Amino acid sequence: MKLIIAAIKPFKLEEVREALTTIGVRGMMVTEIKGFGAQSGHTEIYRGAEYAVNFVPKVKLEIVVADGLADEVVDTILKAAKTDKIGDGKIFVLDVGQAVRVRTGETNDDAL
Amino acid sequence: MKLIIAAIKPFKLEEVREALTTIGVRGMMVTEIKGFGAQSGHTEIYRGAEYAVNFVPKVKLEIVVADGLADEVVDTILKAAKTDKIGDGKIFVLDVGQAVRVRTGETNDDAL
């Protein structure tokens, strides 16, 4: 199994989720994160105190899928998350050794 | 070493943490996430505007343990997080190449 981690723009979340559902992804974990990258942040000024906020709001998806589905997932995210503007995000793929469903104790591909 | 990632129901956090402490887990990272899965979300209506919230609040645990402890950790989470209702969560296990404790510079099993 693979763990696919993707950092995307927050307003793309719904589109990406829908696209992934279509290809059969049945679960994921979503976290609101602060992203640092080529897309620059902004400056805030409060009564003369200037703060450079180097981080940009992003959403991180973590999806575990069977090996066979991994490429399709990556492709799907690539398409759905794209705006062609800087800061569209990254996708990383890692190996997962084991997966278990808490409710049933099912393991690996059955657990997804 | 193994990285154990678990998505569980928020109100189970304390129970799981205690159970893990008992078997010798000495550290973890906890994140509030939005989970997407078989457990369905809910609908909110605001003055006629209807929003389907597809995500359910979950808590994600990330625990790095020595290889020998991994199975016990998975089992313990399985038991403590279970309510037998849909949405109880998933556990994933990944390999970790290296671990370091910032304060001391200790590495690997010593760092945990």
Add this chain to the structure above:
Amino acid sequence: MKLIIAAIKPFKLEEVREALTTIGVRGMMVTEIKGFGAQSGHTEIYRGAEYAVNFVPKVKLEIVVADGLADEVVDTILKAAKTDKIGDGKIFVLDVGQAVRVRTGETNDDAL
């Protein structure tokens, strides 16, 4: 490529980010987490109801870098995040199979 996960003290974030920038890290994901470890939490009392809060606020960094840069990244975090007090945090290193930049579709080292 390597995924470097680090849990550090929140007020060290800026220092660590700057140090990493200097050695050429060009992106990362930052999450606010609750840490559990040797550093103990605190107790809150509300009208006689006492709550032991076992978690301590931490910041989690996730950085994907080319294999060659990984050690330097770990070292840099080690130095910048250190206060020599308990709770300084941990660094974990995992293997990453694949990386893609959403905007361009570039992969692996080019995507970072």
Add this chain to the structure above:
Amino acid sequence: MKNLSKIAGLAGVLALAGLPALAQDAAAPAEVIDKGDVAWMMTSSLLVLFMIIPGLALFYGGLVRTKNMLSVLMQTTMIASIVMIVWVLWGYSFAFGGGTSPFWGGLGKIFLSGVTMDSTAATFTDGVVLPEYVFIAFQMTFAAITPALIVGAFAERAKFSGIVLFMILWVTFVYFPIAHMVWDGAGLIFNWGAIDFAGGTVVHINAGIAGLVWAIVLGPRLGLGKENMAPHSMTLTMAGAAMLWVGWFGFNAGSNLEATANATLAMLNTFVATAAAVVSWSIVEGWVRGKASGLGAASGMVAGLVAITPACGTTGPVGAIFLGLLVSPICFFFVTAIKSKFKYDDSLDAFGVHGVGGIVGAIMTGILCAPSLGGTGFVVEAGTMGAQVFAQIKAVLLTIVWSGIGSLVIIYIVKAITGIRVSADDERQGLDLTAHGESAYHS
């Protein structure tokens, strides 16, 4: 046209005059409305609304968990709104309808019948009257806030439809009668000579006891003692407490019905008793656990306000400070030691603060009105402290019994009809989503 009702503080003036003298209906040709009084009573009425929403709603709302925030705001808002309607339809008549029963006001003013722009209501000064509409509005706000206080006892688990039904029955059979008994010239407790300037018995003990009954019947919240149930926003709680303080001047100084020196005494007392209770709660906390908390200060604030309520018109400022210093440690003891010993889950301490603070205030009122202690004098005929305290205690006991039994019976009736508690799953998920279909916060 003139409203027969008399308000309790009146007792002070009248008793000194030697007789209850309710004969102000007898041709009083020199009846005068002073615009200064009208201005003050309008201001006071809106201040009491300010106490309910946003004041009490935020105070209580901040204390619950995020998932139940809106339910508290909704309950408070809905209770106040429904009671206002009930007040116009039959409540005002039940309380101040002009009937001569010692227990209720009769049906004479159902639907406000007979009340016009020319109707007047008596004040505590002979010949000085108010437009009856402002008396109706002012008293209406008291009727609206009292049941809303009970929310603090059943928060985070009670069923919305059950709450609504309970409240309609409760004001009808518990609040309106007690208001009549304490504040109307024909009322039972009024004629005992008990002092309750601004509603210690009618409002606070009454609501506190009803809350205790709810808490016991409902049982504790799921996860109590295991899950962290810390207030989701102490900021809102402290802001709400501050609003309560500000609004309470309408309650207390407004109860004087005129913008006179006595109202200003009530105001000064409401300032300093509250300040003293804030300080003494913090001192106790500092002593017991080493730190003075914001919730402690806010709790002391409310406890002080509750305690000074019956006493504010008849106590001197130094006596008020004393009362404030006294009430907080007692309430502190109840919300910490007693509550955990007897294991009732009075979620936000409606009983522990309003009930207990109200009882302390009611009894101390009998002492602190002593001229030797800077007070304005006893009201009971006997004219001794013993007799006054005895009258106060009788008033407290009757309120406890009436409210206790009344609330219990009504809860069981409601339980049979709509139910009183949500399902465990709904409680877990939170009342905001399950009972109202929305969430308090989004990002």
Add this chain to the structure above:
Amino acid sequence: MKNLSKIAGLAGVLALAGLPALAQDAAAPAEVIDKGDVAWMMTSSLLVLFMIIPGLALFYGGLVRTKNMLSVLMQTTMIASIVMIVWVLWGYSFAFGGGTSPFWGGLGKIFLSGVTMDSTAATFTDGVVLPEYVFIAFQMTFAAITPALIVGAFAERAKFSGIVLFMILWVTFVYFPIAHMVWDGAGLIFNWGAIDFAGGTVVHINAGIAGLVWAIVLGPRLGLGKENMAPHSMTLTMAGAAMLWVGWFGFNAGSNLEATANATLAMLNTFVATAAAVVSWSIVEGWVRGKASGLGAASGMVAGLVAITPACGTTGPVGAIFLGLLVSPICFFFVTAIKSKFKYDDSLDAFGVHGVGGIVGAIMTGILCAPSLGGTGFVVEAGTMGAQVFAQIKAVLLTIVWSGIGSLVIIYIVKAITGIRVSADDERQGLDLTAHGESAYHS
């Protein structure tokens, strides 16, 4: 020195007296200022400020997404501030400058020239006057809140500079003239005998229509119907709504200009109509979707307040309850069915609540003032319900036409000069950062 202007409610008194009788400038030696009136009018003025900020600002602010929170607070604050300055410079004169045109007040009091500490303004009682300064301040708050209401229609996408320019033009060419027409003794609508006690036409219909025009011209927010645009803090929205209710007594009971029985009637009506509208919105929601929401209660609250505004001085309390029960279902229908059918994005329902609620209130005022329904009587010369309702409808239509056309023309002028909408990227990122350079919340 004396202010010639007359306020609409006056119509009631005067019409009964048989003539408009504006000759109070003719030597009136017995002019009297009552300190109770002054106290009440000062209180009322600050209550209306309380309605704007924090009230309206939080009510609206809670309804937008986090990223636009500050923009709403800023728009509300800045609009109110600018209009206050404009009011002193030329607004007061345009509205109440003493001119005899039916459409505006002329330039006689530009820069408040001629107004001194001794100047007085008439009330509805002959011989009773107010210091002109407090009349200026009170009316100023009305001028300040009206344009701020429009924010609800263009929130989350309008351009700050465009808003500022629009508002200066709008109050000048739309608000001041309509205020003159409705409230000044020389005003067109005033002389039709239409009743608008506290500003149903001038304030609510006027702002509601302007909002509708904005919503249509601007087009919907990006992502409408796809992204979750749920209120970022229902807590703030409910707290803000409560503050609106509290402050509204300054609006409604203050419009009586004196602390008399009529003011207390206005107050009582403002309590119970609002309570009824809260309840009826919740009932409709409970019926349509099974759950009564906090936003529903808050919306009903505002709808009830809007509807009772024109009627509060001339309706009986039971009539007020009826009006409250009636208005919510109608507004509910507009903000749910009509809005989605016609697809204008009135973001926070400035039109759906203020416009629609204002129209319902204005027309019903003509019915509920009937003595047979507990009201205080018709004001039109004909003295029949038909004639009164006809006068009300004429007033509503003129307001709709004037505000509609005026707003449309001004928006297009502003569009040409500064633009009216931010870029898509800025809208996406949120107005707080892009227009004001800050964020509402940090941790």
Add this chain to the structure above:
Amino acid sequence: MKNLSKIAGLAGVLALAGLPALAQDAAAPAEVIDKGDVAWMMTSSLLVLFMIIPGLALFYGGLVRTKNMLSVLMQTTMIASIVMIVWVLWGYSFAFGGGTSPFWGGLGKIFLSGVTMDSTAATFTDGVVLPEYVFIAFQMTFAAITPALIVGAFAERAKFSGIVLFMILWVTFVYFPIAHMVWDGAGLIFNWGAIDFAGGTVVHINAGIAGLVWAIVLGPRLGLGKENMAPHSMTLTMAGAAMLWVGWFGFNAGSNLEATANATLAMLNTFVATAAAVVSWSIVEGWVRGKASGLGAASGMVAGLVAITPACGTTGPVGAIFLGLLVSPICFFFVTAIKSKFKYDDSLDAFGVHGVGGIVGAIMTGILCAPSLGGTGFVVEAGTMGAQVFAQIKAVLLTIVWSGIGSLVIIYIVKAITGIRVSADDERQGLDLTAHGESAYHS
């Protein structure tokens, strides 16, 4: 029984009358209490409480980081509460005890001895008096808010016990004497003929200077300039600022002590000067950094309120607008350029806004009271602008020196006894947890 004290604005009336004429104790048989005045003064008193909590508490609280939120709320609440108690015990006597010293009021009214329901306090009109209790309550709120303003300078790092001790000493040796000097008929500054209608020197300069001393002695917060210290909730800050504006009418128009035309002038000025300062701060910001921020608008709001405070009773509305336009750029310059140049960490700009704004207001008061500028006239005997401005400057300087030296001495005493700053670890973790044992927010 009658209170000897006179309030500064009185100077206006009296100086015109040619003599200080404090002989109102000499048999004044026609003393009259007007209920309209009493109503207004009660309203004003509670409005000033509203300024402190929730107003100031939320304004300041929003500006700190989440981890210090409750500490600010607690400090504000506790300071106000303690000072109220101190006021009854000895503060009122120290300030207005009837003594003839130019520096303090003596011990004549310790514990409010001798004050009864029949005691009265003079107003600015001969023969018109107030119940002394309301005068005590009103002045008490001023004593309570002034030290609370200082919180803005030492927020996020001062030690709670040190703050409490400091405040008790500071009101005793700094505030009460200055209040006596400025507002009591026997007071030093009062007799210079300096105008301070509502407390520019006593409240704002006084607190601002004390704040500057604290900021310098304490040193900057850990991480200043490196960590992001942005306000944790601009929403609360803006809501708090709005509450300050609303409450400030009690402060300013209340200081007239009567509900007369002069009070309404003070009210109108408090509206428009503030509006102008909101606008001018935003303009400066727009010009300097391209965007007008919410914090800028809120800061301008407070700056305008501060500046108009001494001037509100003697300036015309156009002069008030001018003053508002003027003060914001000056304060802006201090909180941006000067503060960063001299590197004192006045965390929330207690000095930069209250101190600086107060000085601008105090001096401009001497100019804008000129009849040629629409003001009500000079008060100094010489009757020239130069003399008036000179009197104003003298008052400012004495306040600066007294407050500066007094505060410095007291801080060092406190430092020796309890300490004034928390440990670095506690500061890092936040005062909420370390000093009060709770967190402002949970989910």
